[in-house]
Amino acid sequence: MNKIGFDEMQRLQLELQDKYKNLWPPCGPEEARSKLLWMMIEAGEAADVIKKEGDAAILEKGEARARFIEEMCDVMMYLNDVLICYGITPEEVESAYYAKHERNMHRWETE
Incomplete structure (x- = not known):
């Protein structure tokens, strides 16, 4: 199975919205x-x-885990819908995500 990224998630959401x-x-x-x-x-x-x-x-692998993952997928689907509604591209998300990560890597440094 291939890894899924925002490009593919948004493509799938657009396909669903079109349907x-x-x-x-x-x-x-x-x-x-x-x-x-x-x-x-x-x-x-x-x-x-x-x-x-x-x-x-x-x-543990089982029904609870499967339900939790399914609900988290629903969260991600709506997250992508919000991004699409505002015309936010996967590239913009990637850039902002890396920038936020970099800030967080130094946010609580004590030295």
Whole structure:
């Protein structure tokens, strides 16, 4: 199985949006807020798996782990929808992610 990155995730989201364009509102800035709220709901569902099943169950291969991963995929799908709604490219995410990582690498240095 290939690794998946933001390029592929956004391609898949655009494919999904195109398939359901007659059912779903078009993705644009006016829809981003709704997508962000749905992302938060999905994050809550992932947290609910942690609360109900516990950390140990998620660490083991099984139903709890599969449900947790599925909920996290929902979070990532909505995250990509938000990025698409605002026209944020995978390249912009990559650049910002590396810059943020670099800042965090030095953020709490004591010397």
